[in-house]
Amino acid sequence: MSARELIELSASEALRRIGAGEISAAELFDAYASVSDELNAYLWRAEPGAAGGAEPSGPLAGLPLAVKDIFCTEGIATTAGSRILEGYVPPYTATSVERVTAAGALILGKTNMDEFAMGSSNENSAFGPVLNPWDTSRVPGGSSGGSAAAVAAGLAPWALGTDTGGSIRQPAALCGIVGLKPTYGAISRYGMIAFASSLDQCGPLTRTVTDAALLLRELQGRDERDSTSVGIEGGVELPSREDLRGLRFGVPRELGPDAEGIEAGVREVFERTLRRIEELGGEVDECELPHSRHGISAYYVIAPAEASANLARYDGVRYGMRDPDARDLTGMYERTRGRGFGAEVKRRIMLGTYALSSGYYDAYYGQAQRVRTKIAEDFRAAFESFDFLVTPTAPTVAFELGSKTDDPLAMYMNDYCTVPVSLAGVPAISLPGGLAQPDGGGPELPVGVQVIAPAFTESKLLDAAYALEQAIGFDARPPGFGGGEA
Amino acid sequence: MIEREQVVHVARLARLELSEEEIERMQAELSGILEHVDRISSLDLSEVEPTSHVVALENVMRPDEPRPSLPRERALEPAPDPYDGAFRVPSPNA
Secondary structure (H helix, E strand, C coil): HHHHHHHHCCCHHHHHHHCCCCCCCHHHHHHHCCCCCCCCCCEEEEECCCCCCCCCCCCCCCCEEEECCCEEECCCCCCCCCHCCCCCCCCCHHHHHHHHCCCCEEEEEECCHHHHHHHCCCCCCCCCCCCEECCCCCCCCCCCHHHHHHHHHHCCCCCEEEECCCCCHHHHHHHCCCECCCCCCCECCEECCCCCCCCCEEEECCCHHHHHHHHHHHHHHEEECCCCCCCCCCCCCCCCCCCCCCCCCEEEEEHHCCCCCHHHHHHHHHHHHHHHHHEEEEEEEEEHHHHHHHHHHHHHHHHHHHHHHHHHHHHCCCCCCCCCCCHHHHHHHHHHHHCCHHHHHHHHHHHHHHHHHHHHHHHHHHHHHHHHHHHHHHHHHHHHCCCEEECCCCCCCCCCCCCCCCCCCCCCHHHCCCHHHHHCCCEECCCCCCEEECCCCCEEEEEEEEEEEECHHHHHHHHHHHHHHHHCCCCCCCCCCCHCCC | CHHHHHHHHHHHHHCCCCHHHHHHHHHHHHHHHHHHHHHHHHHCCCCCCCCCCCCCCCCCCCCCCCCCCCCHHHHCCCCCCEECCCCCCCCCCC
């Protein structure tokens, strides 16, 4: 097989061929490692030949994998996209990375991301933005932008990402691939650099729903090093469903096609997807998630509050950079953090510290946590009448680099449809629904559809998403696939 | 609108050095974000329990048995200024 043919294989197909002895792990690895990264998707990359002659064993034997640079990897620099961690080489490896490498996966590289996973465009990386392989003047989404762009562009067959308010699903949507945010607690967070601990969750970015199931199956599980990890009872089954007969799909009015800010092209692809669901035998009906319209408000209190505490550890003492000119200890902390953090991270530390400060705690943090209760109750109530909920993943297709960097609130609105799901802790998958032009015209770009399910029902979610994926038949490749000019 | 003094106070709490320009920008940006966030302040949720965590978990216990942890020299390797088996920092009152 040619290198081009090798990188066009889905992960599960490549796995089958390695198992059958038709291709070798080393040639697959080298095919990926040799594609030129024109998108700034990687912060660190293995050299071709790094897989050696080894023929690994296990359920993912020999499959190369890209890993978001938020996962600690022993002996490999880990920055979380931040200047403050530049040059940091962790002395240990994240559980999720340990699990997939123990299953036989080979690390291709560490992918670029918004600093500490804070962002929806990848423009907040201290190491430059990632470009969208569909149109290099546009963003790939974020914060797992490097992982999404790498998978879409043929720089990796699949990747690990993290999702706090949409950071797997939104870039997957903008790059035309599949992204799954599992139930909170499905996968260990040990060794995953913390942003907002009550929301952060690891998950796969893949080209197919089957690949997402395959990776999730290895990732999920209880880990005694993360007491919030419980795993998925009964594990994960590979999807096989061909229809959606007997399944009820709710379209939340507040997050549906008529919600504020949804582009015309996104609405059209979304409505076409609803018709596909009906053609497959599923029932589609409107439903309500009344408090989800307050999702962004609650999220932008809770996530920054948790972040302000989690990021207190970057103080120039134990790891990362230190400002050399400070004369006293407090000055060292302040100068190190002032120089090491980028604008968005500083903004969120300030916001979170303010919300937690004396006199404001209950008005902001307490109230946001009560809104969170109501949002979670709304989802539970909706799931009494519906098996799944469907929304557009993001309100728009990929937007132009620089178009939202001066307006934090406009940037936050990218996560309007994904944030309530995160606050409720339930699983959701984004799959490509088709292509559409942005409002005002431009190239045709991918649109993602989000399917949401009750907690810990990933196998059913993947099964339904698989049936839908087959019916949609999205197989478009970006112009930049395989390192070519976009 | 948030006062300049509030921005400076919060930055001090967060141990974050901000330039004059950053303080000004932060004043405007935080005010804009908080204005949006304030929409939830009018909701009457006094009877609602706050959610800090979505998975229903009681205390998770494990046996309290000593076991090996990261060796001291490995833990010190990434430090900017390790010295004599410890993390060295500037004097608090220099």
